[in-house]
Amino acid sequence: xxxxxxxxxxxxxxxxxxxxxxxxxxxxxxxxxxxxxxxxxxxxxxxxxxxxxxxxxxxxxxxxxxxxxxxxxxxxxxxxxxxxxxxxxxxxxxxxxxxxxxxxxxxxxxxxxxxxxxxxxxxxxxxxxxxxxxxxxxxxxxxxxxxxxxxxxxxxxxxxxxxxxxxxxxxxxxxxxxxxxxxxxxxxxxxxxxxxxxxxxxxxxxxxxxxxxxxxxxxxxxxxxxxxxxxxxx
Numbered sequence: 001x002x003x004x005x006x007x008x009x010x011x012x013x014x015x016x017x018x019x020x021x022x023x024x025x026x027x028x029x030x031x032x033x034x035x036x037x038x039x040x041x042x043x044x045x046x047x048x049x050x051x052x053x054x055x056x057x058x059x060x061x062x063x064x065x066x067x068x069x070x071x072x073x074x075x076x077x078x079x080x081x082x083x084x085x086x087x088x089x090x091x092x093x094x095x096x097x098x099x100x101x102x103x104x105x106x107x108x109x110x111x112x113x114x115x116x117x118x119x120x121x122x123x124x125x126x127x128x129x130x131x132x133x134x135x136x137x138x139x140x141x142x143x144x145x146x147x148x149x150x151x152x153x154x155x156x157x158x159x160x161x162x163x164x165x166x167x168x169x170x171x172x173x174x175x176x177x178x179x180x181x182x183x184x185x186x187x188x189x190x191x192x193x194x195x196x197x198x199x200x201x202x203x204x205x206x207x208x209x210x211x212x213x214x215x216x217x218x219x220x221x222x223x224x225x226x227x228x229x230x231x232x233x234x
Contacts, residue, residue, distance in 0.1 A: 033131035035071035041156040044179040054080040062086035093130040101138040113149040127163040157212040169212030
């Protein structure tokens with residue numbers, strides 16, 4: 001299933017300098033497991049770059065009326081377009097085949113080259129959700145194989161101490177992006193007012209004031225043993 005919406009606002013301006021052709025904005029794709037992941041892990045980055053041409057894919061909850069409606073509102077807040085899939089998101093977290101996840105991603109994303117891809121890390125951002133790892137491995141495989149074309153891929157870089165505290169940015173060898181107070185407040189507003197989570201909810205506490213990413217500029221060699229080990233529930 002594919003459900004697609006636009007969050008583009010009418011009257012958006014196009015950058016133009018001295019009568020020259022309009023500047024082409026960076027083309028960015030975010031691929032996540034669930035609606036709200038895009039805001040939790042990189043919402044501040046997106047809010048800081050309204051000039052980007054951003055497309056957001058969430059692979060689950062496409063037939064969830066409430067979450068899909070909230071995702072549509074989030075797209076408007078993030079000045080993005082997007083699409084939703086409906087992969088299984090049950091509490092049992094049954095494994096999905098790599099091919100199914102990859103095929104779903106390809107069916108939802110537009111067929112054009114991107115400047116930047118953003119997605120989950122293989123171990124996810126907290127303890128623990130299988131779909132995050134499956135999406136991460138699928139994105140890396142598609143990028144390495146050339147089925148997804150992009151200049152760079154950034155993984156969300158957070159950890160929660162094995163569940164002992166809310167997710168926080170990883171400190172080792174990551175790109176750290178502190179958010180201004182205004183941007184962080186807008187990010188938190190999407191979590192609490194658009195997605196409807198309480199001010200003291202786990203989601204609100206996970207909405208970090210600093211966003212962090214592991215950045216890759218080439219696909220690198222695959223490491224199947226390592227990748228599969230990261231999908232084992234700790």
